[in-house]
Amino acid sequence: xxxxxxxxxxxxxxxxxxxxxxxxxxxxxxxxxxxxxxxxxxxxxxxxxxxxxxxxxxxxxxxxxxxxxxxxxxxxxxxxxxxxxxxxxxxxxxxxxxxxxxxxxxxxxxxxxxxxxxxxxxxxxxxxxxxxxxxxxxxxxxxxxxxxxxxxxxxxxxxxxxxxxxxxxxxxxxxxxxxxxxxxxxxxxxxxxxxxxxxxxxxxxxxxxxxxxxxxxxxxxxxxxxxxxxxxxxxxxxxxxxxxxxxxxxxxxxxxxxxxxxxxxxxxxxxxxxxxxxxxxxxxxxxx
Amino acid sequence: xxxxxxxxxxxxxxxxxxxxxxxxxxxxxxxxxxxxxxxxxxxxxxxxxxxxxxxxxxxxxxxxxxxxxxxxxxxxxxxxxxxxxxxxxxxxxxxxxxxxxxxxxxxxxxxxxxxxxxxxxxxxxxxxxxxxxxxxxxxxxxxxxxxxxxxxxxxxxxxxxxxxx
Numbered sequence: 001x002x003x004x005x006x007x008x009x010x011x012x013x014x015x016x017x018x019x020x021x022x023x024x025x026x027x028x029x030x031x032x033x034x035x036x037x038x039x040x041x042x043x044x045x046x047x048x049x050x051x052x053x054x055x056x057x058x059x060x061x062x063x064x065x066x067x068x069x070x071x072x073x074x075x076x077x078x079x080x081x082x083x084x085x086x087x088x089x090x091x092x093x094x095x096x097x098x099x100x101x102x103x104x105x106x107x108x109x110x111x112x113x114x115x116x117x118x119x120x121x122x123x124x125x126x127x128x129x130x131x132x133x134x135x136x137x138x139x140x141x142x143x144x145x146x147x148x149x150x151x152x153x154x155x156x157x158x159x160x161x162x163x164x165x166x167x168x169x170x171x172x173x174x175x176x177x178x179x180x181x182x183x184x185x186x187x188x189x190x191x192x193x194x195x196x197x198x199x200x201x202x203x204x205x206x207x208x209x210x211x212x213x214x215x216x217x218x219x220x221x222x223x224x225x226x227x228x229x230x231x232x233x234x235x236x237x238x239x240x241x242x243x244x245x246x247x248x249x250x251x252x253x254x255x256x257x258x259x260x261x262x263x264x265x266x267x268x269x270x271x272x273x274x275x276x277x278x279x280x281x282x283x284x285x286x287x288x
Numbered sequence: 289x290x291x292x293x294x295x296x297x298x299x300x301x302x303x304x305x306x307x308x309x310x311x312x313x314x315x316x317x318x319x320x321x322x323x324x325x326x327x328x329x330x331x332x333x334x335x336x337x338x339x340x341x342x343x344x345x346x347x348x349x350x351x352x353x354x355x356x357x358x359x360x361x362x363x364x365x366x367x368x369x370x371x372x373x374x375x376x377x378x379x380x381x382x383x384x385x386x387x388x389x390x391x392x393x394x395x396x397x398x399x400x401x402x403x404x405x406x407x408x409x410x411x412x413x414x415x416x417x418x419x420x421x422x423x424x425x426x427x428x429x430x431x432x433x434x435x436x437x438x439x440x441x442x443x444x445x446x447x448x449x450x451x452x453x
Contacts, residue, residue, distance in 0.1 A: 059391075091396075092398070095399055096402070099391040
């Protein structure tokens with residue numbers, strides 16, 4: 001009986017064993033340098049989420065003079081951090097040209113880092129028949145929503161219809177918006193009016209300063225004119241002295257008969273009375 | 289009785305020498321590997337000439353040397369001087385051959401062509417750089433003085449060796 005139960009338990013486990021599906025895809029890109037020495041990685045690598053590049057294989061033929069210097073760089077820019085994510089150099093300086101084939105492993109670098117690629121030649125020489133391929137891998141179940149066969153598959157969610165009300169349809173909201181629009185309009189008009197006034201004031205000031213400048217120049221001209229007139233008043237003609245009669249001495253017309261001036265006794269009285277009055281006025285200030 | 293015999297037996301066992309052999313095993317992997325990259329084909333541009341030149345319809349054989357440790361090996365490549373298989377030939381066959389570097393995995397290896405040593409039909413090159421080097425062998429056979437080769441299968445062999453130095 002127990003053995004029978006064990007048998008059924010084992011059978012049930014075998015039947016109920018889960019089946020998980022996940023596919024690792026390995027691939028090689030086409031020749032990135034097929035159309036030139038510069039290429040864009042989006043045209044080379046499949047745009048698959050979770051894709052990583054494991055290695056780069058390149059080949060080209062260097063054509064050069066054996067004595068000349070030449071360095072060839074095979075490189076990819078780092079699309080995220082700047083600089084280069086991959087860069088290999090081949091120094092052909094002083095060597096005869098030849099065909100080179102190199103396989104360079106890189107440590108599973110994600111696709112996001114792989115920027116534009118190029119073959120750069122420094123020196124005298126050229127590169128012919130270039131070949132650059134990238135070895136990559138990705139998991140087809142990297143995104144759980146893509147394939148129903150993937151483990152942890154999440155089916156897409158159906159959109160839910162939700163009745164929504166547009167707040168702009170509300171009457172009170174509309175009223176407030178209109179009121180706000182009117183206020184904004186009035187504010188705008190005030191602002192324009194103020195702006196216009198300030199412009200007119202600025203215009204007036206400019207006019208005043210111009211007129212002031214003109215006025216001051218006119219005044220200057222006027223003053224110059226007056227000054228010249230005054231100078232002309234002081235002008236003594238050359239022939240003035242010619243019109244004078246012969247020089248003679250002109251004596252004083254009024255002659256005093258005597259040199260003594262007698263005293264005026266009548267004036268004495270007036271002066272004494274004035275003195276007395278003056279003294280009375282002075283004494284007034286000392287009376288208590 | 290047993291008490292007397294047993295200690296004697298035990299002492300006899302303890303006094304004898306015990307020996308064992310412990311093996312030490314090591315494997316030396318070859319640090320120089322030769323691989324045939326391309327088999328050669330003779331073209332027959334003229335009745336008296338068999339050649340591997342591509343312009344004459346031939347295919348030059350290419351042999352690849354993979355060297356893991358630099359400066360420990362030299363390559364010895366011999367171009368053919370006789371047919372290993374051919375119809376009966378009544379006249380002399382004049383052989384011309386050349387070994388040259390066709391492809392490299394390191395730019396410095398292109399200097400092998402300048403530094404190679406030639407003697408008889410052998411080209412000797414010191415493998416001073418680790419990596420892979422492809423050597424192309426051209427071989428041309430002329431029969432007599434402008435004499436037509438008899439019809440049949442012709443086969444020759446390129447000998448490639450990696451000698452430790």
